[in-house]
Amino acid sequence: MSEKIRILVVDDIAETRENLAKLIGFESDMTIVGSADGGQQAVEFAKRDKPDVILMDINMPDMDGITATEIIANTVPESPVIMMSVQDEQDYLRRSMLAGAREFLVKPFSADELVNAIRHVHEIEKVKRARYQQAAPAPQPTGGGGAGGQSLRQVLEPERGKIITFFSPKGGVGRTTIATNLAVALHQSTGKPVCLVDGSLPFGDIAVILNMSPKAKTIADLVGAFDQVDAEVLETVLVSHSTGIKVLLAPPTPEAAELITGANIKKILETLRESYAYVVVDTWPSFQEQVLTMLDVADVILTLMTLEITSLKNVRVFMEIAEKLGYDDQKVQLVANRNDSSGGIKASDVEASLGRKIPHTIVSDGRALVLAVNRGVPFVISHRESQVAKDIFTLADKLSGAGEATGAATATPQKAAPKQGLRLFGAR
Numbered sequence: 275m276s277e278k279i280r281i282l283v284v285d286d287i288a289e290t291r292e293n294l295a296k297l298i299g300f301e302s303d304m305t306i307v308g309s310a311d312g313g314q315q316a317v318e319f320a321k322r323d324k325p326d327v328i329l330m331d332i333n334m335p336d337m338d339g340i341t342a343t344e345i346i347a348n349t350v351p352e353s354p355v356i357m358m359s360v361q362d363e364q365d366y367l368r369r370s371m372l373a374g375a376r377e378f379l380v381k382p383f384s385a386d387e388l389v390n391a392i393r394h395v396h397e398i399e400k401v402k403r404a405r406y407q408q409a410a411p412a413p414q415p416t417g418g419g420g421a422g423g424q425s426l427r428q429v430l431e432p433e434r435g436k437i438i439t440f441f442s443p444k445g446g447v448g449r450t451t452i453a454t455n456l457a458v459a460l461h462q463s464t465g466k467p468v469c470l471v472d473g474s475l476p477f478g479d480i481a482v483i484l485n486m487s488p489k490a491k492t493i494a495d496l497v498g499a500f501d502q503v504d505a506e507v508l509e510t511v512l513v514s515h516s517t518g519i520k521v522l523l524a525p526p527t528p529e530a531a532e533l534i535t536g537a538n539i540k541k542i543l544e545t546l547r548e549s550y551a552y553v554v555v556d557t558w559p560s561f562q563e564q565v566l567t568m569l570d571v572a573d574v575i576l577t578l579m580t581l582e583i584t585s586l587k588n589v590r591v592f593m594e595i596a597e598k599l600g601y602d603d604q605k606v607q608l609v610a611n612r613n614d615s616s617g618g619i620k621a622s623d624v625e626a627s628l629g630r631k632i633p634h635t636i637v638s639d640g641r642a643l644v645l646a647v648n649r650g651v652p653f654v655i656s657h658r659e660s661q662v663a664k665d666i667f668t669l670a671d672k673l674s675g676a677g678e679a680t681g682a683a684t685a686t687p688q689k690a691a692p693k694q695g696l697r698l699f700g701a702r
């Protein structure tokens with residue numbers, strides 16, 4: 275029998291605590307291990323008993339839920355907090371996510387919403403712990419070589435192109451737009467060969483953005499022939515774009531995408547980097563094997579986010595997972611897209627909350643983007659003088675090492691991260 279999810283309920287109103295206990299009492303995989311009527315008591319309980327999930331009210335007399343969450347997130351990070359708040363407390367919600375809450379529930383919520391949220395944060399925590407246990411004792415891959423071993427590798431290995439994977443745990447934040455324009459900008463500013471890979475296998479739309487023929491070859495044309503894939507075979511399915519870059523398009527249907535495995539993706543990307551100086555990969559928000567491979571083989575993962583609370587929440591979870599996967603700060607770099615669009619939170623708040631810098635920002639410019647898409651021309655070409663294009667060129671310079679010196683210009687050796695199918699966002 276699997277272990278029950280141990281829950282701590284924190285609310286100053288006894289009736290609410292009882293109601294929550296009743297709802298949770300119906301679930302055979304959950305148990306309440308304690309209840310607290312204030313933040314102070316909650317912190318003490320969390321430190322002592324490390325519950326699997328904490329349900330936390332915001333407004334409480336002694337120590338409020340936000341302060342308690344902040345302390346718990348820092349001292350007992352293995353006990354994720356779900357914040358509960360009433361409808362019009364938008365500001366509280368924002369502050370609680372910044373304090374480190376993993377999920378929020380708006381009162382009144384249904385029993386389903388409650389138990390789903392509990393299972394969701396618990397599931398993520400479990401995956402993190404499992405990954406951590408696997409990753410922690412692993413020795414450094416450059417056995418005994420240390421720094422000397424690395425430089426020797428660099429000398430002996432032929433020059434490999436850099437794989438830049440765009441990821442975001444949330445959809446619609448601009449991955450495809452920015453990946454496409456970055457690929458073109460890298461080619462324009464370095465003059466080197468660039469291949470753009472539409473790794474958003476089930477939902478690829480680069481063909482549309484770049485106005486390509488519906489009859490163009492795609493990665494699906496390789497199905498059945500992955501064993502023979504080499505640089506030459508790959509060239510036959512790459513499509514040339516008028517901007518000078520090559521593109522590997524996504525399959526025409528989601529069903530065809532299922533025929534492509536993580537191992538296939540690895541082979542394709544490793545082969546492409548032999549001929550292309552930059553391989554820019556678009557993805558989709560998922561932790562399926564194919565996406566995990568695109569993340570693992572990447573030299574740099576540009577994690578795109580918008581400065582909104584929902585985006586922050588998802589990025590926080592991804593950052594924790596990335597850490598357990600052994601990806602360092604050079605490998606995972608944050609990019610704030612639509613940086614100046616209203617209704618968001620400040621970049622400095624996000625940096626403080628995530629405890630890491632946002633090294634790259636891209637402004638919002640809907641007009642340039644719409645005009646560019648209508649013409650089927652990337653905006654770094656059609657609106658080269660716009661601020662949004664300049665921001666992309668700055669990003670390209672940083673990645674190619676042409677701009678300010680940045681560690682991003684050096685390929686980071688990969689750690690041997692284990693790769694089982696993680697399904698966090700896909701399994702809904």
Ligand SMILES: Nc1ncnc2c1ncn2[C@@H]1O[C@H](COP(=O)(O)OP(=O)(O)OP(=O)(O)O)[C@@H](O)[C@H]1O
Binds near residue numbers: 662
């Ligand atoms: N910097 C920006 N300024 C203005 N609009 C932007 C910017 N970046 C992206 N957009 C717009 O946001 C929308 C979503 O962009 P895009 O399709 O590239 O996102 P995505 O993350 O790839 O989405 P999906 O999850 O659907 O794949 C598009 O309409 C795009 O034009």
Ligand SMILES: [Mg+2]
Binds near residue numbers: 449450451474479
């Ligand atoms: Mg997309």
